[in-house]
Amino acid sequence: MKKDIYIADDKILSDVLNKPQLNKDDIVYLLSLKDDKDISELFRKADSVRKEFCGDEVHLRGIIEFSNYCEADCVYCGLRKGNKQLDRYRMSVEEIIETAKHIHSAGIKTVVLQSGEDFYYRKEDITRIIKSIKDNCDVAITLSLGERSFEEYDEWKSAGADRYLLKHETANEKLYSALHSHQKLEERLAHLKYLKSIGFQVGSGNIIGLPGQTIEDIADDILLCKEIDCDMCSFSPFIPSKDTPLRKISKADLEFTLKTMAVARIVLKNTHIPSTTALGSLVENGREKGLEVGANVVMPNYTPNPYRQNYKIYEGKICISDDPLACAGCLRLKIEGMGRKVSEEKGHSLKRIKR
């Protein structure tokens, strides 16, 4: 990761970690720590901030990746429209609803409906799915469907959807434009603002390790999540996908990814931060490592077979050949083994709780 401005080496780590608010210079300093002892101190601080603001509970979000069709062409993503090598699938409305019922039966209180930007599913289809899940299951619903129209957001909010995930990917406008041929950062931010204004709990976040990205860009990502006042933010490592223009780019560095998550926790305090599947795919026990440096959410994959192996955003995704119904049980054991507790609640935004 390139550092493109000079940072004075005159900071004292404990002073920075104890500041009530961190500025960009502080964040870059923390992300640039090299000494193992200093990095351990950063991780310990992040874990204590997580404990203070989020408690020991880990929230499980059961995810259904219901379509791998996508109209967008993001250069880092295996689902991009230009990838002709991928076997595409779409789950039917009924299959999606049935899968949501499995998630509910497993005691998980959030269903995440995720797809590429697939306009095959009309506004009414998604509304029907939301209403049927809400009628049958006591769960929160998170949508992660990419950029859709404001009218659709309005209708899905009225139908009962609770949250919307729309990662900003990078706060660097030039880099954003280089990665997304038909989309602009400005538009993405306008969507996030609108979603928030109509009452959705919003999630955003970045990708770490993109070509040309600097440490300052990562600091801006964290500060942007603060500015948007996100309810959930994900900081996930880049892992190349073989059928994309970025296939030869190295995957993100584990330690830098963990440092980003830790600093994000210290800055964002009571925002939900997931330990992502990408982190678990980057390294064995990656999700456990993420939970130790500030994360408080994990998203078990409930996409049924035979579809799940084809939701290939990147190579080497974990658990794709597993029985989806086994995923949550496996995660519960791991979480409890770490002395943490799996939440029995829906895990709504912690920002609703006045401190």
Ligand code: SF4
């Ligand atoms: S990142 Fe999302 S919008 Fe972009 S190509 Fe992949 S699935 Fe489509």
